[in-house]
Amino acid sequence: MLTKAISSLQNPVIKQLLQLKDKSRERKKSGLFLIEGVREITLALKGGYELETILFYPELFNEVQVKALTQQQLTLIEISKDVYEKLAYRGTTEGVMAVAKSKTHSMDALKFNTENPLILVAEAPEKPGNIGALLRTADAANVDAVIIANPKSDLYNPNIIRSSVGCVFTKNIALGSTSEIIRFLKAQNINIYCAALQASVNYNTQDFTKPTAIVVGTEATGLSNEWLENATQNIIIPMQGEIDSMNVSVAAGILIFEAKRQRGFK
Known part of the structure; x- marks a missing residue:
């Protein structure tokens, strides 16, 4: 698992994730979406979803906890408080979110x-x-x-x-x-x-x-x-x-x- 850190809201990766959060068109075009929270990520894994990236705010959820959450080989991104608060859809997410690939529901x-x-x-x-x-x-x-x-x-x-x-x-x-x-x-x-x-x-x-x-x-x-x-x-x-x-x-x-x-x- 490769871990990197992002602290700027102007980072291109963060800008893309904000698009995934806010725009249905971007989710459909990229085939990706955001998941927040331990329970939701756990259920996505149980449901057979493939994760691409895990983002975590270390004051709430540390790297050891991230690695215990999933055995998949993923990119891990440590994010700052500002980035976390901007990406989080709700205030009670435990400091962890994931980028996942959507499924076909035909x-x-x-x-x-x-x-x-x-x-x-x-x-x-x-x-x-x-x-x-x-x-x-x-x-x-x-x-x-x-x-x-x-x-x-x-x-x-x-x-x-x-x-x-x-x-x-x-x-x-x-x-x-x-x-x-x-x-x-x-x-x-x-x-x-x-x-x-x-x-x-x-x-x-x-x-x-x-x-x-x-x-x-x-x-x-x-x-x-x-x-x-x-x-x-x-x-x-x-x-x-x-x-x-x-x-x-x-x-x-x-x-x-x-x-x-x-x-x-x-």
Whole structure:
């Protein structure tokens, strides 16, 4: 492991890393992104991500700790307080971050480890925090895959990494268009249950023990007509208050855990 030190915000390496932090276009062009924190880096390694560089602020995280974190042969960069504070997305990162190579999340690459998958599909989620919360819900229920239709944010947005607490690296995730995903689900004989107000029945009346995709849309506009027209059944969570919608990750959690209950939480 080669270790060097950078203390200037004007260093070209730091300028590139700031671009990776702030700009989706740069992340997509370079195929690289930043990860902050011990837990997140550990989960990325567990998820099979390849790291290029580790940066550390020695007053918070020293070189011995860095070398214990990963056995990969990496470039190590010791950074100053000013550089660290500029690169850090949140204030409680333990003084360590990594540059990692992104993965391809195409529908063609999506595989399941079971013949009876349970899948969460989210159409066009707009807020990175909601995507992170959906991934945490999917992780808690140990679903077989998460598919994001017509994504509005790239998967390596720092806020998605932060709000998913790193499980973005360990879940089976695919991205695609609504039409592409519907074709995939039908080809795999996976039932499609759409959370929607139109032509819907109570969610707990349905059988989720067979191959199942639970599909949720945005709180503002719901699901597109293409989903509703191709659903096995539209489902609804009965609500007793004054409004007719709830946070998308909460709704997804209710539906997914009903499916898990029916399946005996296996």
